[in-house]
Amino acid sequence: MLKTQELQINIGPQHPSTHGVxxxxxxxxxxxxxDLKPVFGxxxxxxxxxxxxSTYIQMMPFTDRLxxxxxxxxxxxxxxxxxxxxxxxxxxxxxxxxxxxxxxxRILNHAAAVAFMINDMGAWQTPLAFGMRExxxxxxxxxxxxxxRMMCNYFRFGGIVRDxxxxxxxxxxxxxxxxxxxxxxxxxxxxxxxxLLLRSEGVGILPKEVAASYSxxxxxxxxxxxxxxxxxxxxxxVYNELDFDVPIGSVGDIYDRFxxxxxxxxxxxxxxxxVIERLPDTTGGHINPAMASIGKQKALKPPVGxxxxxxxxxxxxxxxxxxxxxxxxxxxxxxxxxxxxxxxxIGDMCRGHKVxxxxxxxxxxxxxxxxxxx
Amino acid sequence: xxxxxxxxxxxxxxxxLIAFLISTTVILIVTPVTFMMMTWFERRIVARMQDxxxxxxxxPAGLLQAVADGVKMFTKxxxxxxxxxxxxxxxxxxxxxxxxxxxxAVIPWGYGLSPVxxxxxxxxxxxxSSISAVGLMMGGWGSNNKFALLGAMRAVAQMVSYExxxxxxxxxxxxxxxxMNLNKYTELQGGLPILGNTLKDVIPDLGLxxxxxxxxxxxxFMIFFICILSEGERTPFDIPEADSEIVAGYMTEYSGMxxxxxxxxxxxxxxxxxxxxxxxxxxxxxxxxxxxxxxxxPPIGALASAVVLGAKAWFLFxxxxxxxxxxxxxxxxxxxxxxxKFLLPLALINILSAALWLTIMLWCTGDCTQNPWVxxxxxxxxxxxxxxxxxxxxxxxxxxxxxxxxxxxxxxLNVNRRPAGETPADLARDQAFGTASLP
Numbered sequence: 001m002l003k004t005q006e007l008q009i010n011i012g013p014q015h016p017s018t019h020g021v022x023x024x025x026x027x028x029x030x031x032x033x034x035d036l037k038p039v040f041g042x043x044x045x046x047x048x049x050x051x052x053x054s055t056y057i058q059m060m061p062f063t064d065r066l067x068x069x070x071x072x073x074x075x076x077x078x079x080x081x082x083x084x085x086x087x088x089x090x091x092x093x094x095x096x097x098x099x100x101x102x103x104x105x106r107i108l109n110h111a112a113a114v115a116f117m118i119n120d121m122g123a124w125q126t127p128l129a130f131g132m133r134e135x136x137x138x139x140x141x142x143x144x145x146x147x148x149r150m151m152c153n154y155f156r157f158g159g160i161v162r163d164x165x166x167x168x169x170x171x172x173x174x175x176x177x178x179x180x181x182x183x184x185x186x187x188x189x190x191x192x193x194x195x196l197l198l199r200s201e202g203v204g205i206l207p208k209e210v211a212a213s214y215s216x217x218x219x220x221x222x223x224x225x226x227x228x229x230x231x232x233x234x235x236x237x238v239y240n241e242l243d244f245d246v247p248i249g250s251v252g253d254i255y256d257r258f259x260x261x262x263x264x265x266x267x268x269x270x271x272x273x274x275v276i277e278r279l280p281d282t283t284g285g286h287i288n289p290a291m292a293s294i295g296k297q298k299a300l301k302p303p304v305g306x307x308x309x310x311x312x313x314x315x316x317x318x319x320x321x322x323x324x325x326x327x328x329x330x331x332x333x334x335x336x337x338x339x340x341x342x343x344x345x346i347g348d349m350c351r352g353h354k355v356x357x358x359x360x361x362x363x364x365x366x367x368x369x370x371x372x373x374x
Numbered sequence: 375x376x377x378x379x380x381x382x383x384x385x386x387x388x389x390x391l392i393a394f395l396i397s398t399t400v401i402l403i404v405t406p407v408t409f410m411m412m413t414w415f416e417r418r419i420v421a422r423m424q425d426x427x428x429x430x431x432x433x434p435a436g437l438l439q440a441v442a443d444g445v446k447m448f449t450k451x452x453x454x455x456x457x458x459x460x461x462x463x464x465x466x467x468x469x470x471x472x473x474x475x476x477x478x479a480v481i482p483w484g485y486g487l488s489p490v491x492x493x494x495x496x497x498x499x500x501x502x503s504s505i506s507a508v509g510l511m512m513g514g515w516g517s518n519n520k521f522a523l524l525g526a527m528r529a530v531a532q533m534v535s536y537e538x539x540x541x542x543x544x545x546x547x548x549x550x551x552x553x554m555n556l557n558k559y560t561e562l563q564g565g566l567p568i569l570g571n572t573l574k575d576v577i578p579d580l581g582l583x584x585x586x587x588x589x590x591x592x593x594x595f596m597i598f599f600i601c602i603l604s605e606g607e608r609t610p611f612d613i614p615e616a617d618s619e620i621v622a623g624y625m626t627e628y629s630g631m632x633x634x635x636x637x638x639x640x641x642x643x644x645x646x647x648x649x650x651x652x653x654x655x656x657x658x659x660x661x662x663x664x665x666x667x668x669x670x671x672p673p674i675g676a677l678a679s680a681v682v683l684g685a686k687a688w689f690l691f692x693x694x695x696x697x698x699x700x701x702x703x704x705x706x707x708x709x710x711x712x713x714x715k716f717l718l719p720l721a722l723i724n725i726l727s728a729a730l731w732l733t734i735m736l737w738c739t740g741d742c743t744q745n746p747w748v749x750x751x752x753x754x755x756x757x758x759x760x761x762x763x764x765x766x767x768x769x770x771x772x773x774x775x776x777x778x779x780x781x782x783x784x785x786x787l788n789v790n791r792r793p794a795g796e797t798p799a800d801l802a803r804d805q806a807f808g809t810a811s812l813p
Contacts, residue, residue: 009520016621031524031706122619122703124609129424195610195702355524356619356705 004029009355013042017120017359020369024346024358031354036347040340043373051333056082056157057297059333064151066318067339067371069109072101072142073313075155080236081309081320082157086302088291091284094159095238100275101145101154102311103268107179108138109314110219110261110268113366114186117258120363121199127189134182137175144168156297159287172276179269187262190255200254204349204361207252214345218316218338220365223260224252230312244271254364261366264314301328315339315366339371397489401478408645409638410440415688416695423699443634450630455518458627462516467632470509471639473502477646482557484659484680485668495556496548499650500541503605506639507533510614510624513636517627525623528706529614533605535713540601542721543594546728547654550590556650559585560658564665568772579665584657589776590731593724593783595655597717599690602651604709606644609698613706644691652686659683716790723782727775734771735764 012023021042027035047066051059063078064071076098083090090098115131139149144165146154154161190196206216211224221228229246231239247263249256291297302324310319316338323332342365349361414429414437421428429436454463480495482488492498507530514526548554551562565583585591604611615623625636652658659679668675704712 007520007524009524017619028524031528118702122609122612123701124420124698126420126424126699129426133425193702195704198708199702199705354705354707356613356703359619 006034011358012039017363019116019362019367020372022367022369022372024362026350026355026358028355031356033350033353033355033358036350036358038343038346040343040369040372043369045374047374048333048335051330053329055298055328056300056302056330057294059330060155061151061153064153065370066335066337066374067313067315067368068150069112069368070105070313070315071150071152072105072154073311074318075152076102076237077309077311077313077318077320079155079157080311081307081322082300082302084309085305085307085322085324086157086300088158089288090159090237091286091288092238093163093279093282093284094286094288096275096279096282097160097164097286098155099237099239099242100272100279101142101152103271103275104138104141106268106314107265107272108135109366110265111135111182111186113314113363114190114258114261116366117254117360117363118189118196120359121196130182130185134179137178141168141171141175144171156287156291157300158291159285161287163286169276172272176269176272176276179265183262183265183269187259190258190262197255199357199360200258200364202251203254203353203357204364205251205253206345206349210345210348211252214341216316216342216345218312218314218342219257219260219264220316220342222247223249223256225250230310230317234310236309236311242271242274244268254360257364299328301326306332310336313338315368315371316342335374337371337374339365339367339369340374343367343372397479401475401489405475405478405642405645406638409641410444412641412645412691413440413443415691416698419692419695420699423696447631447634452630452632453627455627457518459516459518462512463627464632466509466513466516467628467635467639468509469512470506471635471642473505473509474639474643474646476502477650478642480556481646481649482560482653482658482683484683485560485664485676486672487676487680488557491557492555494554496544496554496654499556499646500537500544503643503647504533504537506643509639513628514624517624519627521620521622522624522626524620525614525626528620529607529624531706532607532611532614532709535710536601536604536611536717539597539713539717539721540605542718542725543597543601544654546590546594546721546725547585549725549728549732550585550588552732556653559654560660563657563660568768580662581657581660581665582662584655584660586655586657588772589779590724590728591655593720593727593779595651597721597724598651598655599693600717602644602647602690603694603697604713606647606694607640608644608694610701610703611709612698612703613709644694645687648687648690648694649683651690652683656686656690711790716786720782720786724779727778730778731771731775734774735767 006027006029009026009028010023011026013021023039023042025037025039026033045065047062050062054062059078060075063074066074079098082088111131111134115128118127119125142152142154143149145168146152146161190200206220206224208224208226211221212226216224217228217230225248227246227248230236231244232246244267247260247267249260291300304324304326306321306323308319308321310317312318317336318338319336321332321334321336322330325331346361346365350358353361417439418428418436429439432438432442454460477499479489480492480498482491510529510533511526514522514524514529517523547559551559553559553562563583563585564579564581566577566580567582567584567587586595603609607614615625620626625633628636659682661682664675664679664682667678
């Protein structure tokens with residue numbers, strides 16, 4: 001037997017496929033991974049500390065920067081938490097628009113996630129170009145509604161900042177016509193390409209029990225076979241009025257994660273269809289009249305107490321834990337970031353696989369470093 | 375031409391020297407220009423696949439983009455890492471690229487346009503193309519960078535593994551044709567598909583007797599083209615420089631002109647091997663009309679033949695770009711398994727087919743009784759019924775080798791098939807994947 005020596009490699013902080021500033025300390029024996037340790041914190045921006053010196057509404061734009069792919073979903077989380085704490089009612093129309101935006105965000109995020117994973121496997125940017133094409137269309141819609149493509153800052157406590165512009169619905173209907181083809185194309189790509197199957201099947205398996213014990217959430221957890229979704233477990237907004245299913249996998253490998261993502265895009269599509277149907281008949285304005293001006297938003301002083309508000313973002317359960325001392329600023333503010341918690345079992349998933357699998361597994365978890373480091 | 379030069383310059387060694395200088399100069403000009411065109415072509419085609427425009431600012435349709443890139447490369451800072459082995463780091467790109475340019479010396483660019491006509495040019499191509507692996511290892515080792523080292527190890531393992539099926543595929547063609555001279559290959563591939571030159575007297579030379587139309591040539595071409603992809607580090611085998619895994623492999627620490635030289639070596643290697651594949655399997659410069667053109671007006675025919683061969687090589691390069699735009703890459707172990715479990719056995723069976731074909735073609739032609747190697751079964755020559763007609767023999771050989779090669783191909787596919795739907799994980803997935811309707 002040849003005597004071999006283990007080699008320690010730093011993948012990152014500057015590396016083409018770490019999806020941000022992130023370091024993986026990988027110990028390899030030849031090409032096989034012996035150990036792997038994720039190191040993060042390069043993007044730490046004092047998000048939680050900032051909250052304690054800001055008013056509640058000042059935090060809204062900061063949540064955009066958590067997971068910059070899904071700013072709408074993050075806004076939703078903070079709005080839910082603070083409304084729960086202060087007991088603010090949300091009009092029906094605002095609720096439906098919120099759900100519409102959250103589900104469009106999910107489609108956008110999963111389209112990009114699938115594309116980036118195939119890119120990490122070495123397909124030279126072609127799938128990325130096709131995934132980004134759909135994402136652009138949704139970003140156009142967001143720009144129309146909120147004025148910004150990525151940092152939307154669209155939600156307010158008690159509703160949303162402004163109603164949908166008149167041009168919004170025709171454009172959305174055009175998009176709805178194009179999307180099913182995109183889902184089918186992506187699924188066919190993943191199901192029929194031999195190399196993709198070779199690279200993804202049986203790689204990076206996360207068993208059900210391990211996933212649950214790491215408190216992983218989102219598509220990663222559902223791919224492992226646990227039917228857990230905050231939209232079903234603790235329905236918020238109008239999700240209990242809408243009809244949708246939760247896709248689950250069985251093995252928990254990369255292949256399952258991406259089948260789950262594609263199926264989730266289809267379910268989101270269903271939800272958006274229902275919202276489009278019901279939106280003309282909704283009652284109430286886009287915001288609760290009691291909170292309708294920015295002055296009222298700034299003057300918000302929730303009663304003493306604490307609250308945990310959570311939503312299902314595309315990446316998993318995003319939770320905001322807020323303690324109020326009755327002043328205009330939160331006493332304590334804590335974010336439960338799905339990217340961060342989903343990233344922790346990466347060592348377990350990678351051990352025993354090859355170097356080339358690390359980046360694909362990382363891509364399949366679908367992290368955004370802005371949310372991991374906060 | 376030679377006589378004319380001798381009249382002017384006198385001693386023949388001077389004439390040879392001048393002739394070599396001219397052809398060397400032409401090669402050293404043509405190859406970098408080819409490289410520049412290849413980079414432009416690749417970027418435009420991939421851009422087209424990805425819904426983009428690609429380079430279109432410098433010159434007409436961006437054709438001069440490569441010149442701009444060259445200027446950029448020349449003016450870039452040439453960085454050598456402090457801990458690197460300075461000399462090894464410096465020489466590596468030259469060692470990797472030099473042999474590739476040697477290759478062009480023995481390749482016949484067209485009718486009567488081979489710079490050096492040697493009898494063993496196939497052997498030369500095989501031997502010289504392997505030298506660049508040393509350059510890659512030098513680059514990876516000399517950079518003193520872990521990514522570079524990993525990339526170099528991958529590159530060398532990959533090149534060594536894929537050399538074997540490639541050589542065996544070429545060997546079956548050498549057996550098939552009985553020559554190692556690349557010029558001879560083109561001559562042998564005139565005439566009709568499958569039948570080749572055997573009916574030359576009856577039907578005019580169509581220039582379509584390409585070996586790729588025979589079962590042996592088809593399997594050989596398939597194996598050789600896959601090996602080109604792998605040795606030239608093209609997708610889906612671009613593992614040594616997998617940018618999403620190990621940054622840029624052995625080229626990680628290279629910048630400026632040293633990087634450009636590495637890059638040029640790689641692209642020219644692809645082009646040289648595409649040319650070799652076109653010559654050996656795709657009929658070289660043979661194409662309907664070209665043989666006639668050569669016999670009417672040799673200079674124009676030579677030019678046209680060079681264009682035809684170039685078009686074939688560029689087509690193969692286009693296929694490489696197409697694959698690059700469409701496929702993800704394999705993993706190292708899957709790559710090795712593919713070489714050793716699929717390509718190598720198939721190449722060996724192809725050699726068997728070639729030997730069989732040769733036996734059928736040559737068995738007992740001419741004076742049979744004098745041949746001590748011809749054996750008889752019960753006093754009857756088992757292949758005696760074939761007579762002396764090469765057409766009949768060729769057809770029998772075609773059918774037999776087609777059956778053997780197709781059988782081997784599908785058998786190997788079946789043996790190496792992923793156990794789909796059989797592993798417990800697959801069964802579980804088939805049953806359990808779906809949607810859970812939660813309350």
